[in-house]
Amino acid sequence: MVKMTLEDVAREAGVSLATVDRVVNGRIGVHARTIQRVNAAIKQLGFLPDPHASRLARGRDYDFRIILPTGENEFMQALAAEFRATRERQLQERVRLTIQYVDTFDGEALATALEKLPRGIDGVAVVALDHPAVTEAINTLADSGVVVLTLVSDVPNSRRAHYVGIDNFAAGRTAASLIGRFVGTRKGKVGMIAGSLALRDHVERQFGFEQVLAREYPNLEVLPVREARDENARVEAVCRSLIEDHPDTVAIYNAGGGQAGVIAALETSGRTSDMIFVAHELTSSTRRHLVRGTIDAIINQDVGHMARSAARILTALKEGRPIVSGQEHIRIDIFLRDNMP
Known part of the structure; x- marks a missing residue:
């Protein structure tokens, strides 16, 4: 296929090269009927402007x-x-x-x-x-x-x-489905940690998560979400408090960052082997704990x-x-x- 040029467009429209250049780059000083003729020629020839040349022209x-x-x-x-x-x-x-x-x-x-x-x-x-x-x-x-x-x-x-x-509603629903399947028929509570409910992605994940668990997994009770600003120390403190307040917790979903804080809390409480933990984002540290089994699944965006x-x-x-x-x-x-x- 031969690539069309501005010269081809000018010839097809019956105008000067300078006129075509003004139309293509949206500059003023061209009559409306002339603009229509140039655009018709562009469509007829299948001309595609060169973005790099356009950027050079901008200076x-x-x-x-x-x-x-x-x-x-x-x-x-x-x-x-x-x-x-x-x-x-x-x-x-x-x-x-x-x-x-x-x-x-x-x-x-x-x-x-x-x-x-x-x-x-x-x-x-x-x-x-x-x-x-x-x-x-x-x-x-x-x-x-x-x-x-x-x-x-x-x-x-x-x-x-x-x-x-990503679609964060779908991410929350995915986390719920993973936890529901991993937990199986066991009864218990599920804790959710977010960075902040002022972040729409965390709110959307919460909505999707709670929607699926409530509808499909009646054996699981979702606890009120706890916020920790994606900071490891805050996440650890929140997670430790959650486990102490609710010993029958069987799964944790961290919808934001601070996965190291959840891991530290699980290790301190001795719950790494029996607590289902679904996290977000594959990083060097989450990869290591996924291999070890502390994290059961990771929801990731590239x-x-x-x-x-x-x-x-x-x-x-x-x-x-x-x-x-x-x-x-x-x-x-x-x-x-x-x-x-």
Whole structure:
């Protein structure tokens, strides 16, 4: 197949090359009827603009900001590492990714960070808190022409352009099904730990989790969710308290980070062998404990896919190109010790 050029479009439309260039790049000064003729020629020839040439014509790189949470969450650290790797590859495409860290559990702090982003940036991808001030900050950016993506945790009532992450309702339902099958016919209580119920991904996981257990596993009672900000020490304290308060607990689902805290609490209480534990995200430490049997199953989302997808979507939306939904769909992976990659 021969690749069509701007010259081919100009010849087909009967206009100058400069006119075609103005139409393709959305510049003013072209009559409406001429724009129609050029667009008809583009459609007739199947012309696809060269994004790299378009970026060269802009005279500067795309400036995208990536806002990730502070703290010890291993998944977020792995996501940051993948964004750094993606950043190196994107430089040759004239795309710059700048990473900054904010306490995303603090709605006001996150909103302030979004408000203080420099004018003229092209887009931002943010691990977002579902908070009124954050929603307003996202809307202000979107209204100013900045492409805004939410990562991992969504704010669907905002004017963000796209969400990059797994279906968290489905993740919670998956965790419930795994625990129900692992526990079998035993009766007992199930504890759930979240980072924060202000994070929409954790709320969605809670909803899906409780929905399936209540409907399909009447032998299991879900305890009220406990929050621990994805911090190992807090998670350990919450988990130890949960086990002490409810000795008949048979399973724990940690919907956020801080898996090391759950493991420490299980080891201290001597419950590593009889407590079913379903966690999120395959990291170096969770991998080790999955092999040892302390963790029974891990629900995972591919951090490399997420970082690359975010960069592709930011660029596509800025250039007005369609998003390839099949390519950008972030799948839910389930890992047992028998199928780890």
